[in-house]
Amino acid sequence: MLKQTLQQKLLQKLSPQQIQFIKLLQVPTVSLDARIKEELEENPALEDGSLANMNDPVEEYPDRDPDEQFNEESGEFDDEFTVDEYIQEDDYNDYSSNYGNDDDEDKKEMPIAVQDSFFESLQNQLDLLALSDRDYQIGQQIIGSLDDDGYLRRSTLSLIDDLAFSQNVDVNENEVEAVLKVIQDFEPSGIGARDLQECLLIQLHRKDTANPIIKQAIRIVENYLEEFTKKHYDKIEKQLGIDSAELKDIINEILKLNPKPGDSGASAGKQLHIIPDFHITNNDGVLHLTLNSRNAPELRVSRSYQEMFEHYEKAEKNDKKMKEAVQFVKQKLDSAKWFIDAIKQRQQTLLKTMNAIMEYQYEYFLTGDERLLKPMILKDIADRIEMDISTVSRVANSKYVQTEFGTFLLKSFFSEAIQTDSGEEVSNKEVKKILEECIANEDKRKPLADEKLTEILKEKGYSIARRTVAKYREAMNIPVARLRKEL
Template structure:
């Protein structure tokens, strides 16, 4: 049976303003500037620059909440010009246009680069082939199926089905396979391959035939599994060649491009420049922290909008039309005042958090040795600055700091703790650095497996299990020993 009943409970919820503040804190410098620009475009009561000859504390929006509807019969409608308040922000385009050139001046346009996309480049190449209309449609569909790495990751039967369902083109696998060979003639060589093996084969077959190329082709075509697992002894016996001959054939394979599409597809991607949110410098042996000035813009509430509100306050009569206008003005003033205060809180939060991180990792920032990074988790910093862990996480997650040793992502300074053989807590970052150095110094003809790496680190005072070594190695993007082997 369904019953209705009342239930009282206490719950804590974030206000919309608190949520917006958290979002502001999370933004890195460039995104913050964009957010600032959007706010200024939306709110004409918010102005950039320093406020001169005006007492900042003179205006308090709370004073204007107390107007009384009963006073509406004592105001002149002309005291407030509604059009001035609501329409003065839109300046006609013709007022901002100017021509500083005479009629005799030659008009010169600034040339702009117009890069061709990866797929459009392939289509342009395809247009040089003489094809029937339906074959051209199928070939263009195949080009559209190529990913940014240059591969077609779909089977021919699936492509045949898609052509029928989405393009209304009914063909067979044999015809699609024939046109796929046309795609394989496009540049860069290897584009349109369905897997790595086919990609490498296409590139090798386009090379000038030599003995080394012939061996390389046979290896990829018939011994691909042995090649990928680096079973070089098996390959030497299979082809009855010397170690030096096999090394030359494998060198030909290593020169190939396993991602033929990336050379063109990557050129069309927007490159983002990292803008450090903080800068740390060493001055007279002491650390000095500064916040990027772009995070601390000079903003103030529009004096004109404040005067509009003051005019309304001094008026005796208040019409309905004026009350609607003043509601709009007050909303914009409140929003501007809150946004300025939110930016100030953002600056303070960023600075105190990064300042705590800087002093916590003082040894590293003074020396630059990554092995001196202390174990540090979000709670350590949250306890120091008296903020919530989620707030510290927002500061650290997407912010960069410029140091004397390069620009670093702040979250990289955080790590868990492990015990060394002396019972001291050491950072996992320190262990990863030592592990990376050990692998770099190994004999690449006989790379060290994970169990041997664990023994070496144990001898250096870091008793770590083999599975932990494997986990750290994967986090460092270092392959297993077999894949690190070189001839």
């Protein structure tokens, strides 16, 4: 049976201003410029104060457009706009055309080296071959089917189907295999392989196959690749009838090979550029925190839009176009004010959060010694700044701080507490540091197992379980003892 009822509910909803602030808060400095530029383009009532000040006259009308004509009789500027010009938002195509101009001679563009991409390099090598049109189309299809590592992980039948449907070319498996063999001779060596084994063999066969070490390397890759990857060296020595010294030379030869030949070309031009959001300097034992100036842009509400709104407010209200103009201008003014407030609130929140982190980890920021990091969770900082944990999380997950000993993600300063035998609480970062030092100094012929690492930690006063040691080791991307073994 259907029926209608009335219910009262108390719901908590975020206002548009709060949503805008949350989104801005999690934007890192490197992306903030693009976000501000996007807002400037969308809202003509918002201006970049730093750029606007360069063109403003210093007389009594600092915010006026110099192109407006002053009427000496009335003592006012003549309005050169009409209502129709400001009703449609799409009419503003050039309001930010001057924002890109910068007369600062000290700012110079950094030249960027131009180089062919991985796929362009392969295509250029294909173009140099004297192939028939049919083989050339097959070659193009194969190159386009390679992944970023340089492997061909699609089956021959799939390539045949693609050529038939997209190129209207009917080919057989032998033709595709023949062209693939040609592409496998391209640089970088190992390109076009179907799996790791084929990739390594392609590279080995390009070497001096008369060399006994190369011969044995080919034999290992062909027949004992699984044992090699799992470092079962004793089995390989027994099967090949060689000693540890010979196997070491063979393994070194295999380790010189590139398991991802395409990755070297694809990522050659990629650079990871981190712009720190904060800077911490040490002035004779006193830490000083500053916010990256790019987080504090000079934004302002357009004076011309404010005066336009006042002008329309005093005009005839019965005019439909006038009402639409008033509504449009008010919307843009409110949006500009909200965005400026959100940027300012973002600055305050960033400084407040980072200052609390710096004060909490003061000894660490003085020296950079990870062993001085205190256990710290999001709630510790949230309680100090009297904000929600989610706010601290948004700051910590995407912001970087530059110190005298490196640039770090704020998230890396947070860690759980571990209690020592003496009852003192220390950060798990300290335990990870000890584990890292133990593994770095171990005998690589007999690497330390997790159980042995657990015993070493217990001797140092850290009573933690073996599974916890394994968890920390995996978090540091350190393999198990067997895989760390060297000859």
